[in-house]
Amino acid sequence: MDREGQKRIVEALVLGAPEPVSAQKLAEVVPGLEPDDARSLLAELGREYEEQGRAFEIWEVAGGYQLRTRPEYASYLRLLHRERPLRLSRAALETLAVVAYRQPVTRAEIEAVRGVEADAVLKSLLERQLVRVAGHREVPGRPILYGTTRRFLEVFGLGQLDDLPTLREVEDLLALPADGSAPPPPVSATGDESGDDAEMEPAPELH
């Protein structure tokens, strides 16, 4: 099979797949194709679409490749998708942020950060498959642990979790002057993301 033939098959696979398809998977399916070849074919396809001014492009998300419409056409497509539009409220985004950066994390830990109940939002995020149950913590009560899903990576256009932008440090938020002229803040510096916030227990009133 010649290269053009392979390219067409790769194109068909990326179009017809229900979710992002990896270079490995493409190599398995297309005769005589190595993963690196798949990648270069996809890059070529991407360039062709650009040059031809097509309304779609190839994204690399969630460890695979996916065909997507260009953002310019969003308003038109939203008209088509009126029944199940993707709308993420601030509460959903904040909860997702906590789960994404702190996973695996319990409901109580999410609530400690946001200061409000997380039940309804978590249920909604679970149903939308942006969040998943990732086991439970081996402590009394065995609370459920939550993590993000591959769908989360897909929706947010991330190749993998490491592609999340770094969380801003508390020190950056305080923006203390570099010459150290400001008095030391009464706050305990909490730059760590390990989740082990021994210095920062939730207020006693909040479960």
Next chain:
Amino acid sequence: MESPGPIGAELRPEGVSAANACAIKLQVFEGPLDLLLHLIRLNEVDITDIPIADIATQYSEYVSLMHELDLDVAGEYLLMAATLAWIKSRMLLPPDGAGDEDEGPDPRAELVARLLEYQRFKEAAEQLGERTLEGRDVFAPQALELEPVPDEERALAVSLVALLEAFRRVLARAGGTGRHEVTAEPIHVRDRMLVVMEALAKRESLDFESLFELEPGRPWSRALLIATFLAILELVRLAAVRVYQGLDAAGVPEGTIRLRRAEGPGADDWAAAVAEIT
């Protein structure tokens, strides 16, 4: 959620009556921490040195206003009001002993830490929301419903009777003396559901019986066997798993019962359902 606009500094809460309510565009806060951050910004104060008395007063005014406008004031807002009052009182009282300013921890410290932590994630959330989202800004071809059919065995709905029979065999093999064991560790059907799903995640399909041999080295009490069976039934009910059996030449179900994870959009809701079981 759209935020039409904050209550401006020009609007004094005590000057508002219910009649003016419809003319006001109220910023909806994502909870007490969000409201406090707003007040801190509004008053242009240093978060590391919050004038608690002022902020607490304004906070209470806002909460009263939300009440007056019939907005849903969650309990967390009232809890925070109490916290602020507590902090205020601690700031007013001298610490035990000499009354030296340097003594004792700052009563605001914990609150400030919480506020900063929340702010980190609030900003992270905003950043996430600004990304190009699939399903909102860009769209991928719709998922095709692909249901892989195993070659060797035809999928067949296995009757409850067949499952019970299979379970009875499991119990018999385990030495069903009916002896009661008191284990220190409570057994939850929910946990067993997670264990089963995890096992199925690793393999294409599993024998029904092998689900009662997971976690080798762990003693399987009768209670654990039963809880695991209930978990399987629950997962079937949720359509999270498919239970099937081979057919013999005559088309009669025979052979070992096997399970595999179900495909399709409904199947992933099991996680939400499990999370609801407490």
